[in-house]
Each structure stands twice: as C-alpha cells, then as structure tokens.
Amino acid sequence: MEVRMPERRRGAALEKALLDAAWEELTANGYARFTMDAVGRRAGTSPPVLYRRWADRDELVRAAIAHVLEESRIDAPDTGSLREDVLTLMRTINATRVQLVTVMSVHLAGYYQETGTGPGDLLAGGHEPSGDVLFERAAARGEIDPDRLSDRIKALPFDLLRHEILTTYAPVPDHVLEEIVDTIFLPLLR
Known part of the structure; x- marks a missing residue:
C-alpha cells in the first residue's frame, strides 16, 4: 500500500487555507477564544x-473578514427599477450573509471593545458597497432625485435588514423586506 504525503501548500493556496481556518475558528469559538495556535491547529500548520x-x-481577524467579504462579494442587480434592485440585493444578503452579520456583531464584540472599532470599520462602509450603483442607475432612469439621497438614506434598508437579522439570528421573512422597502425606504425618496 502506497502512503501519500499531503501536498504542501504555498503562496495563495496557503494563504486562503489560513484565512479560511481563521474564519472557521471565529465562527466556531468567537473572538475571545481566537488564538494563533487555534488557527494553526485548524489549518494544519x-x-x-x-x-x-x-x-x-x-x-489576522481583519484579514479573515476581508477574505470572507471578497469571496462572498455580491454583484449589484439590474432589474430596471430601484424597488426591485434594492429588494433583490436585500434578498441576496438575507440568503447569504446571516452568518457573517452574526459573527461580525456578536462573536467580535470583544474585538471591538479591545480595539475601539466597530463593524463599520471592518466593512469599510456603512452599507453594501454594490448598493451605490443601484442609486446611480435609478437616478439615470429618472426614478429618484439624487439630491434627496444621503448616505444614511442609502444605507437605511440595509441597516434595517441587519437589525432584523440581529434580532433573530436568522434570515428575515420576505414580507418584512418588502415592508422595509415599500413603507419606510421608498417614501423617503418621493
């Protein structure tokens, strides 16, 4: 019987394995028990x-968050209407980012306290980056007046989605997403 040695990882493959292991360690044990030793064991190094x-x-925590965000980048939808674009983006976030939002808010509380930072510092912005293009397209179509848009208004539907996720630690029902868009967000733009 032939014994095969595991292939040695190098370069980008090694870095990806290390960052994946760091993310797994954060999600499994939180920041309080996050150590370089634990990540090394998990990565087999x-x-x-x-x-x-x-x-x-x-x-390493910052690098792991950046890695996960890059790997799960969401493309901006283009449905032809701001309402549907925002709902589509919110539905995608809702379907793919509940764990990320939970980890960044709950598991990293100790990190924020120790470093004096917050989730926005790790995310490098207050709302989903692909969201800006939604508003640019809507303005170009004449759906909205860009002068009525502030950064807070653009972030509002995504902030409310995050709030809902953190209230239940679960995906948000679709009727709640529609209510956020139709009864809170869109009326601010009219």
Whole structure:
C-alpha cells in the first residue's frame, strides 16, 4: 500500500487555507477564544507560519473578514427599477450573509471593545458597497432625485435588514423586506 504525503501548500493556496481556518475558528469559538495556535491547529500548520503573514490575532481577524467579504462579494442587480434592485440585493444578503452579520456583531464584540472599532470599520462602509450603483442607475432612469439621497438614506434598508437579522439570528421573512422597502425606504425618496 502506497502512503501519500499531503501536498504542501504555498503562496495563495496557503494563504486562503489560513484565512479560511481563521474564519472557521471565529465562527466556531468567537473572538475571545481566537488564538494563533487555534488557527494553526485548524489549518494544519504551526503558529510561525501565521506570524510570518500577520503580526497578531487582530491583524489576522481583519484579514479573515476581508477574505470572507471578497469571496462572498455580491454583484449589484439590474432589474430596471430601484424597488426591485434594492429588494433583490436585500434578498441576496438575507440568503447569504446571516452568518457573517452574526459573527461580525456578536462573536467580535470583544474585538471591538479591545480595539475601539466597530463593524463599520471592518466593512469599510456603512452599507453594501454594490448598493451605490443601484442609486446611480435609478437616478439615470429618472426614478429618484439624487439630491434627496444621503448616505444614511442609502444605507437605511440595509441597516434595517441587519437589525432584523440581529434580532433573530436568522434570515428575515420576505414580507418584512418588502415592508422595509415599500413603507419606510421608498417614501423617503418621493
């Protein structure tokens, strides 16, 4: 019987494996128990391999979040109407990001307290980045007056979605998404 040695990971493959392991460790055990040793064990490597890339666990946490966000990037929908674009984007976030929102809000509370940061600092913005193009398209179609848009109004439906997710730690029912868009968000633009 031939014994095969596991293939040695290098470069981008190794970095992806390390960041995936870091994310798995965060989701399984939270920030309080997140250590370089635990990530190394989960990735099947040693802590020095991690320290060559990230100076400390906080730097690794930030890199893992950026990695997950990049891997789960959401393209901006183009349905032909702002209502449907916003609903489609919210439905996609609702279907794919409940775990991410939960981890970033609950599991990383200790991180925010220790570093003096918040989820917006890790996300590099207050709303889904692909959301801006939705408003640009709607303005170009003449659906909305761009002068009525503030960053807070653009972020509102996504902030309310995040609030709903954090209230239940579960996907939000579709009728609630429609209510957010139809009775709260769109009336602000008219």
